[in-house]
Amino acid sequence: MILLWFATWKNGSNHYMPQWMKLDSGRYPNMVGRDGKEVDSPSPHAPATLEADKRAFTALMRHLKQMDPQHTVIMVQVENEPGSWGAVRDYSPAAQAIFDSPVPAEVLAAVPKPAEPNGNWSDVFGRDADEFFQVWHVARFIGEVAAAGKAVYHLPMYVNASVRDPLHPPWPPTYEVGGPNDNVFELWKAAAPAIDLVAPDIYARDTVRYLKLLDFYNRPDNALFVPETIGTGNVPRFFYAALGRGAIGYAPFGLDFTRRLATRTGVPLKPERFLAPTATNFRVFRPMAREIARLNFAGKLKTAVQGETDPDPERLAAAPASQGLAGPPDRVLQFNGWDASVAFGRPGRGGARTKPIATEPGGRTLVAQLGENQFLVTGLVARVVFYPTGKSSGRVWQYLAVEEGKYENGVFQPQRILNGDQTDWGLIFATTPTVLRVSLYTR
Numbered sequence: 001m002i003l004l005w006f007a008t009w010k011n012g013s014n015h016y017m018p019q020w021m022k023l024d025s026g027r028y029p030n031m032v033g034r035d036g037k038e039v040d041s042p043s044p045h046a047p048a049t050l051e052a053d054k055r056a057f058t059a060l061m062r063h064l065k066q067m068d069p070q071h072t073v074i075m076v077q078v079e080n081e082p083g084s085w086g087a088v089r090d091y092s093p094a095a096q097a098i099f100d101s102p103v104p105a106e107v108l109a110a111v112p113k114p115a116e117p118n119g120n121w122s123d124v125f126g127r128d129a130d131e132f133f134q135v136w137h138v139a140r141f142i143g144e145v146a147a148a149g150k151a152v153y154h155l156p157m158y159v160n161a162s163v164r165d166p167l168h169p170p171w172p173p174t175y176e177v178g179g180p181n182d183n184v185f186e187l188w189k190a191a192a193p194a195i196d197l198v199a200p201d202i203y204a205r206d207t208v209r210y211l212k213l214l215d216f217y218n219r220p221d222n223a224l225f226v227p228e229t230i231g232t233g234n235v236p237r238f239f240y241a242a243l244g245r246g247a248i249g250y251a252p253f254g255l256d257f258t259r260r261l262a263t264r265t266g267v268p269l270k271p272e273r274f275l276a277p278t279a280t281n282f283r284v285f286r287p288m289a290r291e292i293a294r295l296n297f298a299g300k301l302k303t304a305v306q307g308e309t310d311p312d313p314e315r316l317a318a319a320p321a322s323q324g325l326a327g328p329p330d331r332v333l334q335f336n337g338w339d340a341s342v343a344f345g346r347p348g349r350g351g352a353r354t355k356p357i358a359t360e361p362g363g364r365t366l367v368a369q370l371g372e373n374q375f376l377v378t379g380l381v382a383r384v385v386f387y388p389t390g391k392s393s394g395r396v397w398q399y400l401a402v403e404e405g406k407y408e409n410g411v412f413q414p415q416r417i418l419n420g421d422q423t424d425w426g427l428i429f430a431t432t433p434t435v436l437r438v439s440l441y442t443r
Contacts, residue, residue: 002075002227002249005060007053008141009082011162012176014042021052028052032095033087041084044137044178045095053141054148065153076155077227078146081162081201082138083178089134099133107136110190131177135187138178143192150194158197159188160227166204166212182216189221201228201253202238207307210238218245228253231278237305237380239281240364244303246296252278284378284433288407295368295376304331306344306363306381315339320387329385335369337390338440343383343426365429370437373400376412377427377436385426392442399423400439412437 006016014022014030021028027048031039042049057078064073089095103124111132113124121129146157164175166182175181180188180198188198200217204210218224224247229235231252242250255275285292295301310316310331319332319341329341344363365379377384388397402423403414414437427436 001073002077003064003073004077004080005057006080007056007145008042008049009079009138011081012041012083012085012178014040017042021049029092031084031087031090032092034091036091039084039087039090041087043090043092043095044134044141045090045092045098050141050144053145057145057149058152061149061153061155064155073155076149076157078142078149078157078159078195081160081176081179082142083162083176084134085176088130088173088177098137099129104136106190107132107187110186127171131173132184132187134178135181135184136191139180139188139191139195143194146192147194156196157194158199158225158227159192159195160199160201163200163202163213166209166216182213185219185222197223197225199225199227202226203228203230205230205233205235207305210235211241211305211308214238214242214245214247218247223248225249227251231255232274233277234362236277236281237362237364239278240303240366240379241305241308243292243296243301243366280380280433284435288435290410291376291407292368295370300335300370301366301368302333302335302340303364303366304333304342304382305365306330330363331365333365333367334389335367335375337372337388337392338369338375338386339389340367340375340377341385341387342379343385344381373440375438375440377438378433379429380431380433382429383426384429386438386440388440388442395442397440397442400441401437402427402439403437404434405437406435 008014008017010016014028017028027046029043029046029049031041031043033039061076089099099122100120102118103121108124111125121133125132142159149155150157159180161179161181162176164170164173164181164183169175169183185198188195198217200213202210202213204213214224214226224242224245226242226247226249229238229250229252231254236252239250255278292301308331312332312334315334316328316332319329319339329343331342333340333342342365363379363381365382365384366377367384368376370376375386386397388395399419402418403412404416404418405412405414407413418436427438
């Protein structure tokens with residue numbers, strides 16, 4: 001279980017603050033916009049707010065340490081989508097005095113700029129000054145809260161971001177400013193070392209934006225974790241994309257909105273249909289979650305989703321047209337000694353492909369190498385074809401065995417063997433995913 005700490009920030013606002021704090025705006029102020037009007041967002045420059053948050057969070061972590069010796073809680077999210085809407089930063093007199101002071105050396109080290117070392121924020125960062133100022137102080141605030149809690153109970157802690165458009169970020173910023181967006185990772189890492197990872201809340205539906213966000217937050221210094229995303233339609237195919245990038249967690253949000261959605265659209269919607277896209281993913285992976293995690297950690301797992309561009313177009317074009325595949329595949333997944341070509345849509349006999357089964361693409365595939373010539377394969381609306389590479393490149397190959405089954409207590413249990421027409425045109429996955437253990441050999 002992962003706990004979410006609602007305190008100073010919830011989606012940029014202070015609506016989860018206690019009533020006594022809301023009624024004392026002198027000690028616990030909101031930000032002030034450029035026009036001098038109060039903004040519906042707490043100021044990160046309020047010492048009393050910081051101390052109240054640290055005191056309450058420390059009490060929570062102390063209680064958790066006492067009440068959860070079995071470690072049901074494995075991580076804590078500190079605040080929720082912190083930052084501000086409607087104003088890039090706090091323009092109150094107190095905040096302005098800090099803004100007009102020299103930029104701290106820690107900031108200059110995190111985001112080096114060719115400027116006077118004693119310059120203020122405008123001198124050093126120019127048009128980015130307001131945003132960087134807000135980010136640094138929000139991150140410092142949350143970093144102090146996290147550090148206070150960790151001093152009592154040392155659990156991993158993270159912060160989620162209301163992400164900006166990864167392809168065309170607006171300027172001046174109209175997104176929530178202050179959270180860990182892709183352009184301020186270094187500031188966040190420097191300002192809040194007690195935060196172990198920063199995470200994207202992804203509500204994009206198109207393939208390019210979704211995958212770009214996954215790639216932004218998948219860094220050597222940052223474990224990929226998606227704490228909020230869409231759980232309906234064809235967006236759940238990106239669960240596979242996240243796994244393929246080594247994600248440690250993936251959490252669809254709002255799956256309890258079935259009744260509200262039906263009321264809003266006027267279309268009766270059975271909960272089963274609303275939940276099915278996410279339920280299908282989890283039904284397949286729950287029995288083998290530990291095995292998938294182990295294979296992922298070892299770097300032996302790769303995925304492909306429909307609409308994703310292959311990073312190696314030359315290898316894609318060179319993929320052999322084996323087993324009657326009509327034209328080049330959509331993706332090629334490379335392993336030690338074998339490649340797996342993936343074609344999405346409805347693969348028919350002879351390799352013909354019809355249109356995808358839905359308006360939005362829903363194809364997805366996961367392939368993991370279990371041994372030198374053995375693979376675990378699953379997916380939806382896709383066809384997978386293996387062929388040898390390296391020292392065995394060009395050799396004739398065959399299936400030694402294709403077993404359909406499931407994992408029980410960490411052991412793969414075959415339920416039936418596929419052969420003949422079931423494998424002659426590749427490993428075909430329809431709208432109901434199956435799990436295959438595939439053994440190969442060359443002649």
